[in-house]
Structures are given as structure tokens and as C-alpha cells.
Amino acid sequence: MATLHRTGDRVLFFDRAMLASGWARDVRLTIRSGIIAAIETGAAPRPDDDRHGCALPGMANLHSHAFQRGMAGLAERRGPSDDSFWTWREVMYRFVGRMTPEDLHAIAALAYLEMLEGGFTRVGEFHYLHHDIGGAAFGDPAEMSSAIVAAAQESGIALTLLPVLYSHSGFGAQPPQAAQLRFVMDSDRYARLIEAADKVAVALPDAVVGIAPHSLRAVSAEQLDALAELGAGRPVHIHIAEQVKEVADCVAWSGQRPVEWLLDHAAVDKRWCLVHATHMTPDETERLAKSGAVAGLCPITEANLGDGLFPAEAFVAAGGRFGVGSDSNVLIDASEELRLLEYGQRLLHRGRNMLAGGEGRSTGADIYAAAVDGGAAALGAAGGLRIGAAADIVGLDLGHPSLAGKADDALLDAYIFAAGRSAIDDVWRRGERLVSGGRHRDRAGIVRRYIAALGRLAA
Numbered sequence: 001m002a003t004l005h006r007t008g009d010r011v012l013f014f015d016r017a018m019l020a021s022g023w024a025r026d027v028r029l030t031i032r033s034g035i036i037a038a039i040e041t042g043a044a045p046r047p048d049d050d051r052h053g054c055a056l057p058g059m060a061n062l063h064s065h066a067f068q069r070g071m072a073g074l075a076e077r078r079g080p081s082d083d084s085f086w087t088w089r090e091v092m093y094r095f096v097g098r099m100t101p102e103d104l105h106a107i108a109a110l111a112y113l114e115m116l117e118g119g120f121t122r123v124g125e126f127h128y129l130h131h132d133i134g135g136a137a138f139g140d141p142a143e144m145s146s147a148i149v150a151a152a153q154e155s156g157i158a159l160t161l162l163p164v165l166y167s168h169s170g171f172g173a174q175p176p177q178a179a180q181l182r183f184v185m186d187s188d189r190y191a192r193l194i195e196a197a198d199k200v201a202v203a204l205p206d207a208v209v210g211i212a213p214h215s216l217r218a219v220s221a222e223q224l225d226a227l228a229e230l231g232a233g234r235p236v237h238i239h240i241a242e243q244v245k246e247v248a249d250c251v252a253w254s255g256q257r258p259v260e261w262l263l264d265h266a267a268v269d270k271r272w273c274l275v276h277a278t279h280m281t282p283d284e285t286e287r288l289a290k291s292g293a294v295a296g297l298c299p300i301t302e303a304n305l306g307d308g309l310f311p312a313e314a315f316v317a318a319g320g321r322f323g324v325g326s327d328s329n330v331l332i333d334a335s336e337e338l339r340l341l342e343y344g345q346r347l348l349h350r351g352r353n354m355l356a357g358g359e360g361r362s363t364g365a366d367i368y369a370a371a372v373d374g375g376a377a378a379l380g381a382a383g384g385l386r387i388g389a390a391a392d393i394v395g396l397d398l399g400h401p402s403l404a405g406k407a408d409d410a411l412l413d414a415y416i417f418a419a420g421r422s423a424i425d426d427v428w429r430r431g432e433r434l435v436s437g438g439r440h441r442d443r444a445g446i447v448r449r450y451i452a453a454l455g456r457l458a459a
């Protein structure tokens with residue numbers, strides 16, 4: 001439908017676009033103040049139109065610890081005992097121990113730039129590095145959160161800030177370890193942190209602030225109960241059942257497994273995102289799917305840390321919603337998260353096309369669409385290319401050899417399983433082109449400051 005063109009409107013013309021309503025050809029998007037104001041399909045390009053290949057809706061990255069980008073590749077050397085998630089965590093604690101707000105800003109800016117280049121247009125930052133070196137609280141509870149907001153602003157990515165409540169080191173309110181003191185606060189200070197985070201986040205267009213009890217290890221049952229009021233109307237994220245030791249410790253504490261315990265003790269619904277619900281029984285899988293909560297899956301990190309495989313096939317078959325996250329940011333790439341999600345199931349079940357929605361359906365298109373929808377829902381945002389939504393778009397290069405001769409769903413199969421991120425040409429946020437030819441416009445400066453920060457941390 002044509003609408004009156006106003007000055008300040010920007011028009012993007014795509015040969016093909018995956019709209020919320022389905023695939024379309026010759027698509028003119030009119031963008032007004034960052035929002036899609038009109039969509040014409042089967043349109044004739046006009047001389048001034050900015051013409052591109054294939055438009056995909058931007059993907060939400062529903063789980064990130066931005067600071068961990070700085071230690072990518074630093075925990076791949078074998079230690080004195082069996083290496084595991086828990087020995088990795090010791091390395092991570094040492095790395096984070098010396099990080100200043102300026103370092104966090106520089107490292108997060110690079111992570112967010114790479115997210116945009118890798119096909120993500122919004123990030124859910126699960127942020128728990130709250131205090132100064134040594135653990136003393138800053139005067140401003142949002143000192144470190146402000147560094148995250150500044151990094152998001154600089155890169156241009158949309159932000160759902162998830163300040164984390166972290167109080168204990170293990171089930172049953174065990175006292176924190178020395179290495180955790182930069183994360184730790186009580187529920188009163190946490191309420192002040194959320195209030196302060198709301199104030200700093202308003203500087204960003206479309207920012208959302210959610211709440212995030214770190215895990216059943218790090219918050220008590222009483223604290224979780226008390227969060228219901230603070231979290232009303234907000235996304236709620238929690239790490240849940242990533243490691244078998246975590247499941248065993250939860251059973252020892254409560255007689256129940258983590259997902260089972262949470263579903264019985266909290267009003268888990270579509271506002272919730274359960275990150276790493278890796279270890280579930282068939283019954284937990286079914287119940288989580290029916291709850292409407294989003295499963296936050298981070299296949300690259302879960303592989304890197306040796307977590308195990310999420311029962312994705314059964315969860316999707318039961319109608320469960322999921323999205324993907326880059327978590328430890330050891331490698332940032334939306335297509336690779338989706339590819340590894342599907343490949344994990346193929347290796348486990350020795351089958352193919354495990355997550356496609358039925359006979360004749362495209363695996364790439366089904367998992368891409370599901371992750372756009374689930375990721376946006378988990379981050380309290382709208383996903384998909386539709387009138388009234390932010391113009392957050394990933395543009396694929398239709399001249400890429402892997403995409404040759406493909407149309408519609410087959411483009412997503414080729415993007416996810418063959419080309420990967422090399423097919424990404426441009427990325428727009430609110431209609432503004434942040435990435436061209438696969439490179440972020442501020443790459444040089446952000447990389448320079450990242451390298452300087454790593455130099456300071458290594459010194």
C-alpha cells in the first residue's frame with residue numbers, strides 16, 4: 001500500500017524480503033524516524049531508491065556476557081586437572097578481576113559491533129559485573145551498567161539490559177566466594193540498581209530493562225519470590241540447568257531438578273527466558289514448552305564449555321519457543337548458532353532436518369523464523385519486518401556464490417548451512433546502515449580501543 005512520502009523518509013528497496021507476512025519480491029520499505037512506515041511489494045524501483053539484495057529481519061541475541069569477549073581464546077589450554085566448565089569459570093574470574101568501567105565499555109563495544117556484523121540487531125546483556133575492582137560498591141549502582149549502555153549506543157545495537165541479582169555461591173544461600181564479590185548484592189541494592197538502570201537506558205532508542213536472578217545457585221528461594229513485584233511487566237531471565245553438577249546440587253538441596261523446581265515455585269510464563277535449560281527430563285521438556293517461556297540456547301558457548309545438548313527436537317515438537325544467544329562471546333555469529341543448534345540434534349539422533357516443522361519444510365527458514373520470534377519475545381521487543389516495527393534488517397548479498405539460484409526459504413538454508421556470515425552485506429538498525437560490505441562503519445576506532453583495553457588488562 002502506498003503512503004504519502006514525507007521529507008526525512010528513507011526508502012530501501014530489496015529484490016527479496018522475508019516479511020512478517022511471508023516472502024515477497026521487489027519490496028519497497030519506507031522508513032520514518034527509524035520505524036517501517038510502509039511496505040510495498042511487487043513494486044517498481046524508483047530512480048532514487050537505495051537498492052539491495054535480500055532483507056531478513058534482524059536477529060535478537062538473547063544472552064550475552066559482553067566482558068567475556070575479552071577472554072575469547074584464552075581458556076583453550078589444558079590445565080593440571082580435568083578441564084571443565086568450573087575450571088573455565090576460574091579463568092574467567094581471574095580475567096574479570098581487573099576490569100575497569102572503561103575496559104568494559106571498550107570490550108562491550110567490540111562485542112556489539114561484531115554482533116551487528118554477525119547478523120544480530122538487539123542484544124540481551126545479562127550483566128552482573130556491578131562493583132569496582134576488589135568488590136567495593138560504586139557510589140552509582142549503575143556505574144558498570146552505564147558502560148554497557150554507552151557501548152550499545154556507540155555500536156548502534158538495540159539493548160535489553162538485564163541487570164543481574166547475584167548473592168550466593170551455591171544452593172541454599174551459601175556465602176559468596178572472594179572471586180564473586182564484584183557481582184554480589186542484596187535485594188534492596190538490586191531494586192536501586194533496576195531504578196538506576198531504567199534511568200540510564202532511556203538514552204537509547206527502544207531500550208528495555210529486564211530482571212535477571214543469576215541462577216538458583218546465586219539467589220535464594222526467598223529472593224526469587226520477592227522479585228515478582230520488581231519484575232512485573234519486565235522480561236525475566238535466569239540460568240537454569242547448564243551443568244550436570246548443578247542438577248545434582250539442586251536435587252541434593254531440594255529433592256528436585258532445577259527446571260522442575262522453578263516451574264513448581266515461580267510463575268514461569270511467556271515473560272521468562274530460561275537460559276541453558278540443557279539438562280531436562282522429557283517431563284520437564286514438555287512442561288517448559290507448555291509454559292510459554294523462551295528457552296535461551298547458546299550452542300557455540302554450550303559446546304565450548306562442554307555443557308551438553310539441549311533436547312531441542314522434543315522441545316520444538318512440544319511447541320516450545322526458543323531463541324539464541326552468544327553468551328561467552330567466544331565467537332559471535334547468528335548463523336553459526338543456528339547451524340550448531342541443528343547439527344547438535346543431527347549428531348545426537350543420527351538424523352537430518354531435525355528442527356524443520358514438517359515434511360517439505362525448510363530447516364533454515366524454520367529455525368531462523370523461530371529464533372527471530374523467540375529472541376524478540378525474550379527481550380521484550382517486537383521481531384520481524386512489519387509496519388510499525390523498527391527497521392532492523394540484515395541484508396544478504398544475492399551475488400554470493402552460495403546463494404546463487406536460490407529463492408525464499410532456500411536462501412536461508414544456503415545462508416545458515418553453506419555461506420554463513422560471509423553472505424551478510426549490510427545491516428540496518430532503525431533504518432540506519434551500520435554495516436556495509438560486512439564491516440561496521442566504526443570498526444577501526446572500536447578495534448583500536450579494544451586492543452588498548454586488552455593491553456591494560458594483560459599488563
Ligand code: NGQ
Pocket residue numbers: 065089215239242301305327328
Ligand atoms: C556466567 N556463564 O554467568 O558468566 C556463566 C558462568 C556461572 C555461563 N553459564 C558463571 N555460560 O554460571 O556461575
Ligand code: ZN
Pocket residue numbers: 063065126239275327
Ligand atoms: Zn550466561
